[in-house]
Amino acid sequence: MAQNKVKDNRAWIGVLPVLLIVAFSGVIPLMTVVNYSVQDILDFNTRFFVGLEWYRETLADPRFVDAFLRQIGFSAAVLLVEIPLGIVIARGMPTDGLRASLLLVLLATPLLIPWNVVGTIWQIYARPDIGLLGVALNELGIAFNYTSEPLHAWLTLLAMDIWHWTSLVALLAFAGLTSVPAACYQAAELDGASKWQVFRFVELPRLKGVLVIAVLLRLMDSFMIYTEPFVLTGGGPGNTTTFLSQYLATMAVGQFDLGPAAAFSVIYFLFILLFSWLFYTSVMRNEDES
Amino acid sequence: MARIRLEDVGFTYPGADAATLAPLAMDISHGEAFSLLGASGAGKTTLLNLLSGILQPTQGRIYFDDVDVTGLPGRERHLAQVFQFPVLYQSMTVGENLAFPLTTRGSNRRRADIDARVKAVAEELNIEGILNRPANGISLFEKQLVAIGRALVRADVSMVLLDEPLTAVEPSVKWRLRQTLKQAQKDLGVTMVYVTHDQTEALTFAERVAVLADGDILQTGSPEDVYRNPAHEFVGHFLGSPGMNFLPVAELPETLQQNVRRQGDPERLGFRPESAKLTAAGTFDLTGVVRSRRVLGTQQGDVISMYGLQCGAHSVFVRSSAAQAVGDSVSIDLRHWVGFRDGIRVGRHGAE
Numbered sequence: 001m002a003q004n005k006v007k008d009n010r011a012w013i014g015v016l017p018v019l020l021i022v023a024f025s026g027v028i029p030l031m032t033v034v035n036y037s038v039q040d041i042l043d044f045n046t047r048f049f050v051g052l053e054w055y056r057e058t059l060a061d062p063r064f065v066d067a068f069l070r071q072i073g074f075s076a077a078v079l080l081v082e083i084p085l086g087i088v089i090a091r092g093m094p095t096d097g098l099r100a101s102l103l104l105v106l107l108a109t110p111l112l113i114p115w116n117v118v119g120t121i122w123q124i125y126a127r128p129d130i131g132l133l134g135v136a137l138n139e140l141g142i143a144f145n146y147t148s149e150p151l152h153a154w155l156t157l158l159a160m161d162i163w164h165w166t167s168l169v170a171l172l173a174f175a176g177l178t179s180v181p182a183a184c185y186q187a188a189e190l191d192g193a194s195k196w197q198v199f200r201f202v203e204l205p206r207l208k209g210v211l212v213i214a215v216l217l218r219l220m221d222s223f224m225i226y227t228e229p230f231v232l233t234g235g236g237p238g239n240t241t242t243f244l245s246q247y248l249a250t251m252a253v254g255q256f257d258l259g260p261a262a263a264f265s266v267i268y269f270l271f272i273l274l275f276s277w278l279f280y281t282s283v284m285r286n287e288d289e290s
Numbered sequence: 291m292a293r294i295r296l297e298d299v300g301f302t303y304p305g306a307d308a309a310t311l312a313p314l315a316m317d318i319s320h321g322e323a324f325s326l327l328g329a330s331g332a333g334k335t336t337l338l339n340l341l342s343g344i345l346q347p348t349q350g351r352i353y354f355d356d357v358d359v360t361g362l363p364g365r366e367r368h369l370a371q372v373f374q375f376p377v378l379y380q381s382m383t384v385g386e387n388l389a390f391p392l393t394t395r396g397s398n399r400r401r402a403d404i405d406a407r408v409k410a411v412a413e414e415l416n417i418e419g420i421l422n423r424p425a426n427g428i429s430l431f432e433k434q435l436v437a438i439g440r441a442l443v444r445a446d447v448s449m450v451l452l453d454e455p456l457t458a459v460e461p462s463v464k465w466r467l468r469q470t471l472k473q474a475q476k477d478l479g480v481t482m483v484y485v486t487h488d489q490t491e492a493l494t495f496a497e498r499v500a501v502l503a504d505g506d507i508l509q510t511g512s513p514e515d516v517y518r519n520p521a522h523e524f525v526g527h528f529l530g531s532p533g534m535n536f537l538p539v540a541e542l543p544e545t546l547q548q549n550v551r552r553q554g555d556p557e558r559l560g561f562r563p564e565s566a567k568l569t570a571a572g573t574f575d576l577t578g579v580v581r582s583r584r585v586l587g588t589q590q591g592d593v594i595s596m597y598g599l600q601c602g603a604h605s606v607f608v609r610s611s612a613a614q615a616v617g618d619s620v621s622i623d624l625r626h627w628v629g630f631r632d633g634i635r636v637g638r639h640g641a642e
Contacts (some may be wrong), residue, residue, distance in 0.1 A: 183373040186344060191440070192365045192394035201390075205381040 036238055036262035054263035062265065066239065067247045068271075074222060078161050083211065085162070088170025091203070093174055104174075105182075107167040115164075119231025122160040126232075148234065148239035149164055151235045157241055160228055165221070169214045174204040176210035177203060216276055223272050244268055292355040292481060294318040294578035295342070299350035301336055310336045311407070312506040313350055313533040315610065318449070318498075320355075321479040322411065325492035327595040328502030329528065334485050335453075341368050341483065342451055354448050365395075375458040376433035378425040378440075384432075385421035388439050411439045413475050420572065426515070431463045432552075434471065442565035444476060446510050449481035451494060468495065489529050501525045518562070518626065523633045526560045532596075535606035546575045546624075553637025556629025561606075565626035565640065568597060568612040574603055576622040 020259045037054055059063050087099035089107075091130060094100045110118070128134035128145045137144035146152040188198045225246040229235065235242035248268065300313035311333045318324045327550050328334045340352065343364035345540050350595030352360045370391070373583040379387050388408045388431055392432070412418045425436065434455060441450045474493055475482050484495050492499050493513040499604055500510040501524075501561055505576045509521040521528035539550050570623050571577060582598035592611035599606050599620065606622075614620055626640025 059306065067616060181375075181377070183375070183377050186342070186364070187371065187377040187437075187440075189364045190342065191391040193390075194394065197394065201379045201381060205379070246485055 021248065033262045033265050035266035036258050037266050038263075039259055040041040042259045054260045055267065058260060058263050058267060063239070063247065064219045064244075067242055067244050070240075070242070071120065071223060073230070074157070074161075074225070075219060077158055077219055078165070078222045079215060081162050082166045082169050084213060085166050087173045087207070087211075089166065089170040090177055091199070093170075093177075095178060102249050104171070107170055110167050111171075113164075115227040116166050116231050118160065119228040122156060122163075122228075123232045126156045144245070148237055150237055153241050155238060157232060158228055160232060161222065161225070164228070167217060169218065172210040172214045173207060180206050208283075212280065215279065219275060219279065220272055293320045293353075294449055294481065295353040295356075296340075296482070297351045297353070297469040299340060299347045299352060301340060301345060302348050305415075309348075310324055310505050311347075312504075316425065316500065316507065316510070318481060318483065321481055323449060323475050323482050323484070323495055324494030325484045325486065325499045326467055326502055327486060327489060327492040327499055327528075329487055332502040333505040334487070334502055336505075338451060338485050340343070340452055341449075342369060342371055344483075359372045368406065368444070368446055368448045369451060370444065370447045370449075371468070372434070372438050372441050372455045373639070374454045376430065378433055378436055379428040380423055380424075382429065383421065384417065384425055384436050385412075385425050386441050387425050390423070391440060391444050394507050407443055407445065412445045414442070414477060415470055418488065431459055431467065434459055436469060438467075438471060440472070442478060442480060444468050447480065452482060452484040452486075454486050454488075455484075456470045456486075465583075486611070489531075493529075503528070516566075518627060519635065519638055521635045523560065523630050526562075526628065526630075530562060532563060532607045533593055534562055534628075535608075536560050536630075537601065537604055537606065537632075541602055543576065550627070550629055550637075553629050553639055554631065556631050556636045558630045561624050561627040562629060563596065563609040565607045565624065566606075566610070567623040567625060568610040568614060569621045569623065571619045573620055575624045578606065578620055578622055580616050580618045580620060581605065583614070583616060 038049060038051060038273045039047045040050045040053075093103055113121070125131045126134045126144075126146050128138055128147075133148075134144055144152055146156040182204075184202050185198065188202050193201065224245055225243060226249065229241050230246055230249075231242060234243045235246050245268075248261060248264050251264060294316070295318075296314065297315040297640050298313040298315060299311065301311040302309040317482060322554060325335060326334055333433055336345065340347050343359075343362060343366075347360065351358055353365060361372060382390065385408055389404050393409060408421070409418065411422055415438060417432065417439065418437050420436075425433070428436070429624055441447070452471070456467055459467055460619060468491065471482075471611060474480070476538070485491065491529045493516075496513060499513050499516050501508045501516060501522075503524050508518055509525050511519075511521075512594075515526060517529050520529065520534065523536065525536075527536070539547060539556055539559050542550060542559065550556060565577075566607065576611075578599035578601040581600050584596045584598075586596055586609070588594065589611070593613070594596045594609060594611050597608045597610060597612075597614065597620075599608055599622070601622070624640070627638065628635055629637040630640075
């Protein structure tokens, strides 16, 4: 017995590196934020414990609520366009040959561009005075100006995100589609299935896994979007394209309101966690039922 | 159900030098259990794809009941196929899978009719108990049964193609699936074409077997006939385990040689391991020396062994209940043999 006990204890040393890595990369930074979120920090030596005051204040802050709703709207719009569009592109792809390789490279290109460069590209591209898109639209008689029209700013942002990230969904869906055995298509053909039925009953069930990943990635990423809108619109016109992360950055590093910013961060983090969890469990529960 | 007729059907892959399938003819009767047997690379899959409409023949015509279907896509040929591994709609239940082919093609079948048909097929295959289970929650064996059920569910199906349907199933339940398949074929009178490289499966399933090699049908006939009287050396060699024994006629003993030459003057003589009788050295057709003996089992109290014999420069296998030891000289009495010239059967002899 005693010997076993000693062995057991020593085994814990093996876990130590993981513990350290997780602690320094995850737990300690997160707990620092949690710690800040319950204090009013005037300077490093003057701080007061304020309990959940900052949480209450953040949730009641109309600017937070607005940014939060905008964020949900943005993520929803992005997902609604990118997921179906990605699937459509993937289904239209040739499965082999030179054309397939070329298309894959082409698709992957937007994913390789740094985010602030993407923002800059679109910032210039959509400019009504010198940008190709902006000028072209204005020439067509549409008074397009994303710096003054909130709707135009939104559309430009969405177009940019769709341009940037639909490829990811398409590539994932393409990988999923290539794993569908030819016999499954053949069986559906002989059963007389329509094109829609082939998609619904042959492809979609086999795409489910990759699509769950695609939705989760796009949900988390779009919910945390910062760089591109920051470069493209700077949150404007007014606050109409100010999303959560940008508002947070203003609070934390602009105004050094560490306490409220920390509370904000924790709420933000919990929301992403909650959404991802809700999505994942609901999808996977359906899996068991079906 | 339909009669399937192939006229001069040949297929060459684009850019290929040689034809994958030589122009061949095939006639499968209405409601027949037909088997296509061949080694891999013989052209089985190509022929199957021609029947199912995945490929179009580069020459010849295909008729289903005198209707030319050569240019028709698979869905318009009204056939069904069972694949090597179970192909199911995994998001549906077993029952929905079975009903699916009845609900497509804008069919306006009544719900009650569909349910009745699904129930009938499920009963035939003994899967009524799992109709409400999700299709991805059943065993591989059951999945393949469901796939077979989906192929049988449409009463207007012209034929059912079976592409090595037992491949994925565990050996222990293979025979059960084969039994069920055979029974369903009989009960429903469906034309079935069973494609396989496994001779046991082909010979036990089919009323007629076509042996395919190098893109050509070498012989079509009843399992019995194909096994006993191969039209081609390859067929004799390919069927049976071990296959037919072959000996050059010129090296046979004088009396036997004369007898053999009277039957179409063959170059080579073939006989099955079980169509020879072993006795202690005497005056029979052939003589040989026992090189090996492997006991196969007992039959009606006799021990059956597979003997490896040295006959002159050649080795042959004989299945016999004789008790001989390695090194013994024995006589081989041929009860049934087939003579070949240039690989083609020219004569045969024998009772049984």
